[in-house]
Amino acid sequence: MTEIRALGDRVAQVRVRRSMTQTELAERAGVSTDLVTKLEQGQRDGIRISTLHSLARALDVPTATFFEVEQEETVSDNEAFIPLRKLLLPGPSSGQTDEPALSLQPLRQRLVALTQDYHYARYPQAVRTAPELIEDITAATGIHQEEDQKSIYRLLAHAYIMAASILIQLSGEDLACEAIRRSMEAAEQAGDPILRASGVVYYRWAFIRQGRFDDAEKVAVDMATEIEPSIMSATPEHLAVWGRLLTGASAAAARNNRPETAKDLLSYARSSAARVADGKMDYAKYWAAFGPSQVDAIEVENAMTQGDAPRALTLARRVRRTENMPLSNWTRHLLAVAEAQTATRDYASAIQTVQDVYTLTPEWLREQRLASRLIRDLLDATSVRRARKTGLADLATFVGIKP
Incomplete structure (x- = not known):
C-alpha cells in the first residue's frame, strides 16, 4: 500500500502542477474520475501500466515520472x-x-x-x-x-x-x-566481453522493476552501442547478446510511453534475430536464448503496455516457443496473452491461458504480480458458478487471493 500511496501522490502532484482538476485529467486520459480519485488517495490497487501511460500522455510527461526510485523495503x-x-x-x-x-x-x-x-x-x-x-x-x-x-x-x-x-x-x-x-x-x-555485456540485460530488468525506465533504456542502449557487431564477422552469440540488449531497451521505452523509440529499437533487434536463426545461438555457452520468437514475444508485451490488446492478440498468433526458449520467457508471454484476452473480454480464453501457465509451472505463477491481478479481474467478470466450474476459484486460492 505504501507504493500505491507514493504513486498516487506523484500523480496528484503532477496534475496540480498542470493546473488540472481530477475530472479534466480523467477526460483527457479516457478513464473514470473515480479511478483518478482513488489512485490519488492510495485506494486503487493493481493499477495497469497502460492506464499510467494514458495518464502520462494526458499530463504530457514520461510514465517514469510517476515512479519513485527509492524503496522503503528491500x-x-x-x-x-x-x-x-x-x-x-x-x-x-x-x-x-x-x-x-x-x-x-x-x-x-x-x-x-x-x-x-x-x-x-x-x-x-x-x-x-x-x-x-x-x-x-x-x-x-x-x-x-x-x-x-x-x-x-x-x-x-x-x-x-x-x-x-x-x-x-x-x-x-x-x-x-x-x-x-x-x-x-x-x-x-x-x-569474454560478450558475456560481460550480457550482464547489462539483467541491469535493465532490475531497473524496470524499480520503475527506472529511463535508466533501463539508457544502460541497454549504451552497451549495445559499445558492442555493436560487424555485419560480416559477428558470431551468433555476439548478435544474440546485442539483440537481447535492444529488445530490453525497447521494453523499457514502451513502458516509458515512448512507442516510436520502442518500435525502432525492436526493428534493429529483429534484424539481428533473423541472422541468429541461421546460426543458432549456443544456449549452453551463454545460458540465454534469442531469436525471432523472443522478439515477437516482446512486441506482444509492448502492444499490451501501450494498451492495444487487439493488436497484441494479432501479434501473438505468430509467436512460437523454440527449443531453447526458457520456460519463464514462454510463460511470461502467455500471461501477456491472457492480459490481452481479458482486456478484450474473452474471459474463457484468458482463464484457459492462465490454466496453461499453471500446468507448466505453478510455483512461477504464484510469484507473478500480473497473474494475481489478472485472476482478480477475471473473478470480477465471472460468476461464482463459472469460476468454480473453470477452476478459476482454485487458481485464486493457489495464488493467495482471498474472497
Whole structure:
C-alpha cells in the first residue's frame, strides 16, 4: 500500500502542477474520475501500466515520472535471504572445500541444477544453494590455470547472473545489481566481453522493476552501442547478446510511453534475430536464448503496455516457443496473452491461458504480480458458478487471493 500511496501522490502532484482538476485529467486520459480519485488517495490497487501511460500522455510527461526510485523495503530485510545477503554484502568465507568438488564438471552440474531451480520457480531451494555454489566456484578460480580458469570464471559469471535473476523475481533488485556487477567482473576475468555485456540485460530488468525506465533504456542502449557487431564477422552469440540488449531497451521505452523509440529499437533487434536463426545461438555457452520468437514475444508485451490488446492478440498468433526458449520467457508471454484476452473480454480464453501457465509451472505463477491481478479481474467478470466450474476459484486460492 505504501507504493500505491507514493504513486498516487506523484500523480496528484503532477496534475496540480498542470493546473488540472481530477475530472479534466480523467477526460483527457479516457478513464473514470473515480479511478483518478482513488489512485490519488492510495485506494486503487493493481493499477495497469497502460492506464499510467494514458495518464502520462494526458499530463504530457514520461510514465517514469510517476515512479519513485527509492524503496522503503528491500529483500535484504527478509531473513530468508540472509545467505545471499552475506555473500553479496559480503559475509564470512564458507571454509575450504575438497579440490575434487572444485573441478569444472561438478561445478557446472551444480550450476545446471541451480538454473533448473530458477526456471521452475523453486526459489527457496535456489536461495539456499546459490551462495555455497558461488563460494565454491570462486575458490576454484584459485586452483585452475589458463583455459580451465577462464571456464571457471565463465561459470562464476553465470552463477552471479542466476543469483541476480532469483533476487529480481523476489523483489530484491538492489542486491541483484550487486550480483550483476560481480557477474560482469567475472566475465572480464574470463576474457569474454560478450558475456560481460550480457550482464547489462539483467541491469535493465532490475531497473524496470524499480520503475527506472529511463535508466533501463539508457544502460541497454549504451552497451549495445559499445558492442555493436560487424555485419560480416559477428558470431551468433555476439548478435544474440546485442539483440537481447535492444529488445530490453525497447521494453523499457514502451513502458516509458515512448512507442516510436520502442518500435525502432525492436526493428534493429529483429534484424539481428533473423541472422541468429541461421546460426543458432549456443544456449549452453551463454545460458540465454534469442531469436525471432523472443522478439515477437516482446512486441506482444509492448502492444499490451501501450494498451492495444487487439493488436497484441494479432501479434501473438505468430509467436512460437523454440527449443531453447526458457520456460519463464514462454510463460511470461502467455500471461501477456491472457492480459490481452481479458482486456478484450474473452474471459474463457484468458482463464484457459492462465490454466496453461499453471500446468507448466505453478510455483512461477504464484510469484507473478500480473497473474494475481489478472485472476482478480477475471473473478470480477465471472460468476461464482463459472469460476468454480473453470477452476478459476482454485487458481485464486493457489495464488493467495482471498474472497
